[in-house]
Amino acid sequence: MAFSLARVFARNMHVSARRSALTHFNMPAMSPTMTEGGIASWKKKEGETFATGDVLLEIETDKATIDVEATEDGILAKIIAQDGAKNIQVGSAIAVVAEEGDDISGAADFASKAPSSSAPKEDLPPNPLPNPPSAPKEKSELPSGDRIFASPIAKKIALERGIPLGKLTGSGPNGRIIREDVEKYTPSAAASPSATTSQPSAAQLPDYVDTPVSNMRRTIGARLNQSKQELPHYYVTVDVNMDKVLKLREVFNKTLGEKDKAAKLSVNDFIVKAVGCALSDVPEANSAWLGEDVGSKGLVTISAETKALAKKARDGKLAPAEYQGGTFTISNLGMFGVSHFTAIINPPQSCILAVGATEAKLVPAPEEERGFKTVQVMNVTLSSDHRTVDGAIAARWLAAFKGYLENPLTFML
Numbered sequence: 001m002a003f004s005l006a007r008v009f010a011r012n013m014h015v016s017a018r019r020s021a022l023t024h025f026n027m028p029a030m031s032p033t034m035t036e037g038g039i040a041s042w043k044k045k046e047g048e049t050f051a052t053g054d055v056l057l058e059i060e061t062d063k064a065t066i067d068v069e070a071t072e073d074g075i076l077a078k079i080i081a082q083d084g085a086k087n088i089q090v091g092s093a094i095a096v097v098a099e100e101g102d103d104i105s106g107a108a109d110f111a112s113k114a115p116s117s118s119a120p121k122e123d124l125p126p127n128p129l130p131n132p133p134s135a136p137k138e139k140s141e142l143p144s145g146d147r148i149f150a151s152p153i154a155k156k157i158a159l160e161r162g163i164p165l166g167k168l169t170g171s172g173p174n175g176r177i178i179r180e181d182v183e184k185y186t187p188s189a190a191a192s193p194s195a196t197t198s199q200p201s202a203a204q205l206p207d208y209v210d211t212p213v214s215n216m217r218r219t220i221g222a223r224l225n226q227s228k229q230e231l232p233h234y235y236v237t238v239d240v241n242m243d244k245v246l247k248l249r250e251v252f253n254k255t256l257g258e259k260d261k262a263a264k265l266s267v268n269d270f271i272v273k274a275v276g277c278a279l280s281d282v283p284e285a286n287s288a289w290l291g292e293d294v295g296s297k298g299l300v301t302i303s304a305e306t307k308a309l310a311k312k313a314r315d316g317k318l319a320p321a322e323y324q325g326g327t328f329t330i331s332n333l334g335m336f337g338v339s340h341f342t343a344i345i346n347p348p349q350s351c352i353l354a355v356g357a358t359e360a361k362l363v364p365a366p367e368e369e370r371g372f373k374t375v376q377v378m379n380v381t382l383s384s385d386h387r388t389v390d391g392a393i394a395a396r397w398l399a400a401f402k403g404y405l406e407n408p409l410t411f412m413l
Contacts, residue, residue, distance in 0.1 A: 022077060022102070022110045024093035028068070030061050038086035038215055039094065040065045044076045046107075049100050060086070062219030065316040075100050077107035080114055086212060150177035153210050157182045216316075224344045232386040235342050236394045241406050242358045242376045245270050248408050252299070267378075268332050269303040270408060271355060275330060277411045278400040285351055285389050285397040286327050334358060340379045350385040351394075353401075378405075 027037055040058035044050050055067045056076070078096035081088055088094060093114035096107045148165045150158070154177050158165050163185050170177035213221075245267065253264045276297070279286045297305075312318045327350075331343040334357040343354040356379040365373040380401070384394045404411050 022096050022098050022107055024114050025095040025097045027088045027090050027092050027094050029090045030059060030066050034061055034090060036087050036089050037061050038088065039081050039083055041083045042079055046076060046079055049075045060215050062215045064318045073100060074098060077104040078111045080111050149175060153179045154182045227345050227347050231345055233345060233383055234386050235381050235383055236398055237381040238398050238402055240378045240380060240402050242378045245405055245408050246376055263300060265299055265303050269299050272302050272330060273299055273411055274401050274404040275353065277404050278397050279328060281400040282393060282397040284393045330355060342381050343383050345383055345385055350388040352383045354381045
């Protein structure tokens with residue numbers, strides 16, 4: 001997906017009358033809510049020229065990886081934020097650009113004058129001191145007080161091995177103790193044998209990989225934490241008899257399979273359709289009407305669009321228009337064998353439906369000779385924001401949703 005930066009690039013690619021000015025190219029805001037991003041990869045090398053329409057780099061936002069295209073010709077004089085850099089604030093310098101033919105010999109010096117905020121935050125200690133001195137090499141030069149600066153992984157390894165951090169000399173920025181400092185630590189000869197042998201050796205420690213949190217996962221965590229703290233959640237649960245849906249799906253898929261095997265319908269397609277129809281019946285459960293509703297689309301169309309969007313989401317290629325503006329969320333964990341769960345509302349939406357697995361269940365059946373029968377039941381829980389959707393509305397909506405799935409021919413008419 002390409003993202004045109006006409007206004008952003010026009011600002012960053014300002015050309016002076018002398019045709020010799022270097023310009024800082026800053027991290028652009030790829031969406032209204034973006035405050036920081038990462039560099040997935042640069043598509044141009046330092047000193048390489050580019051033309052209008054060329055992809056300069058891929059930026060990782062909280063939702064997707066987006067291509068940044070050039071809207072003017074130029075040259076990439078110096079890269080400040082390298083591939084893999086994360087947590088770069090919007091507006092921070094990530095490169096130096098110039099016009100083709102300009103003298104770029106001073107690009108490195110010009111890059112060093114970029115605002116300090118352009119450096120990825122992960123390379124800084126948790127609470128860097130203002131105007132910090134050069135990285136200390138001796139323990140006595142560590143910041144004053146009882147606090148010991150150490151990376152999370154260094155603290156973890158030190159705890160596992162019983163190594164006192166106070167005895168280590170940090171080689172990281174501002175004297176911060178890093179993983180290598182802990183791994184290189186050797187107890188003094190005077191140390192008690194019992195104190196050293198009681199801890200597991202390096203060969204005994206389990207192997208693991210310290211994976212940084214992605215921008216998307218960090219943003220999801222922040223927003224859902226805020227949602228759970230600020231929104232008055234309440235939950236309403238019903239069981240839905242899925243016998244007719246499963247039979248109808250079987251009939252449809254036999255027919256569709258003869259034409260196109262890839263077009264087969266899933267249970268989730270029926271759920272999405274029923275959600276759309278229920279929202280049409282009980283619009284109070286919906287925050288806004290934005291054009292064509294899913295309830296007016298056919299099952300085959302819903303199935304095709306859902307599969308296409310799911311693939312884009314897995315590949316990190318969703319366009320902003322494809323994930324913004326939603327009014328209702330479906331969270332389906334049934335395919336993973338989860339029978340029941342409750343979901344957290346995604347603000348500013350008012351509702352989210354948690355869908356569990358469809359399972360066989362015995363129910364009374366006086367009409368049967370045995371007095372009972374087996375039905376396929378799906379458990380769903382609606383989480384609602386009580387400020388906008390009260391219990392009565394939630395109950396009406398679930399009744400409509402349940403009615404459509406238990407009589408699926410009603411939304412085929």
